[in-house]
Amino acid sequence: xxxxxxxxxxxxxxxxxxxxxxxxxxxxxxxxxxxxxxxxxxxxxxxxxxxxxxxxxxxxxxxxxxxxxxxxx
Amino acid sequence: xxxxxxxxxxxxxxxxxxxxxxxxxxxxxxxxxxxxxxxxxxxxxxxxxxxxxxxxxxxxxxxxxxxxxxxxxxxxxxxxxxxxxxxxxxxxxxxxxxxxxxxxxxxxxxxxxxxxxxxxxxxxxxxxxxxxxxxxxxxx
Numbered sequence: 504x505x506x507x508x509x510x511x512x513x514x515x516x517x518x519x520x521x522x523x524x525x526x527x528x529x530x531x532x533x534x535x536x537x538x539x540x541x542x543x544x545x546x547x548x549x550x551x552x553x554x555x556x557x558x559x560x561x562x563x564x565x566x567x568x569x570x571x572x573x574x575x576x
Numbered sequence: 577x578x579x580x581x582x583x584x585x586x587x588x589x590x591x592x593x594x595x596x597x598x599x600x601x602x603x604x605x606x607x608x609x610x611x612x613x614x615x616x617x618x619x620x621x622x623x624x625x626x627x628x629x630x631x632x633x634x635x636x637x638x639x640x641x642x643x644x645x646x647x648x649x650x651x652x653x654x655x656x657x658x659x660x661x662x663x664x665x666x667x668x669x670x671x672x673x674x675x676x677x678x679x680x681x682x683x684x685x686x687x688x689x690x691x692x693x694x695x696x697x698x699x700x701x702x703x704x705x706x707x708x709x710x711x712x713x714x715x716x
Contacts, residue, residue: 510620510680512616512684513616514618514619514685542681544692544695553629553698554699570688571680574679574681574707575707575708576660576661
């Protein structure tokens with residue numbers, strides 16, 4: 504099972520989906536596009552565990568983390 | 577009991593006991609800290625810990641901060657527990673040179689803010705620093 508983790512006021516919201524299910528995969532891709540369109544950054548972890556930003560939906564990613572746009576504080 | 581025997585006794589028996597006691601104290605301290613957090617904060621800290629490197633995790637568990645290396649300049653940054661003005665750019669001696677402030681544009685728990693800051697500095701340092709406000713460090 505793959506997971507999309509979206510940071511929010513409650514900590515995070517997790518969307519788990521079966522990457523072998525075409526419909527679920529399509530919904531996950533739509534969610535990816537919607538969130539990145541809203542300014543969220545999508546990050547995955549490489550095999551060595553380091554974070555990497557991704558601009559395209561990766562159907563093979565086990566975990567994708569979304570965090571809101573960063574601004575000066 | 578000779579001094580040598582005493583040393584051997586300490587090495588063989590007391591040292592493992594002390595080490596075990598210290599480990600338990602560390603676990604209790606972490607539990608106590610996180611028990612005081614809200615559910616949101618605890619979840620954010622759990623997520624942060626999952627994404628930290630082994631070195632960063634050890635640092636965070638011990639000090640409530642961790643160091644990251646900027647992907648473009650190789651500069652060292654220290655991300656401290658908090659939601660604003662919590663990043664120190666360090667000099668080569670590990671002293672704070674300036675304070676940076678950049679945060680997600682939505683209210684998030686400290687653990688989430690720190691994770692977003694870590695990923696930004698490790699993957700797109702220049703963009704993160706470009707939006708950041710910079711202050712002189714008020715301590716050291």
